Amino acid sequence: MSLKQPNNYLKPRYMSPEQVRGMMMKLSEKHGIKLHYLNGNEGDGDNANRSFCAGCIGSGDIYLGVYEDIELEVISFFHELVHVIFDFDRSVISTMQYELYVTFKALEYAEKECKVLFSDDAIKWMLEQCLTYHRWDEREVRGYKF
Numbered sequence: 001m002s003l004k005q006p007n008n009y010l011k012p013r014y015m016s017p018e019q020v021r022g023m024m025m026k027l028s029e030k031h032g033i034k035l036h037y038l039n040g041n042e043g044d045g046d047n048a049n050r051s052f053c054a055g056c057i058g059s060g061d062i063y064l065g066v067y068e069d070i071e072l073e074v075i076s077f078f079h080e081l082v083h084v085i086f087d088f089d090r091s092v093i094s095t096m097q098y099e100l101y102v103t104f105k106a107l108e109y110a111e112k113e114c115k116v117l118f119s120d121d122a123i124k125w126m127l128e129q130c131l132t133y134h135r136w137d138e139r140e141v142r143g144y145k146f
């Protein structure tokens with residue numbers, strides 16, 4: 001991929017945790033979203049490099065797990081943000097296709113609306129997260145056998 005990146009964009013890889021969290025807080029407020037930071041032990045106890053969201057357009061919650069890499073935290077935030085602020089018709093696509101679509105939309109939203117660019121490594125990581133949903137629907141719905 002390696003598109004030439006313009007200089008007047010924010011690159012979370014080179015931002016401090018304070019800058020990044022300030023940006024995510026502003027964006028959350030803009031969209032009426034409450035941003036929560038999970039510790040390692042809530043939910044099923046595995047919040048390492050994972051995030052969640054709930055809610056709908058205009059009001060919602062984003063739960064960010066514990067990330068070892070701040071850029072992965074930000075790209076996950078944009079992914080969850082797009083889940084909440086855009087209304088998708090999910091009836092015709094699988095969970096994996098939906099997650100990939102949300103990721104591409106999140107990258108576009110980050111770049112066009114927020115002037116935020118991610119590194120190839122972060123994009124690759126995010127896409128890999130989506131691919132873990134491969135055949136998810138078959139497994140869940142049709143009793144898929146490995």
Ligand SMILES: [Zn+2]
Binds near residue numbers: 083
């Ligand atoms: Zn998702």
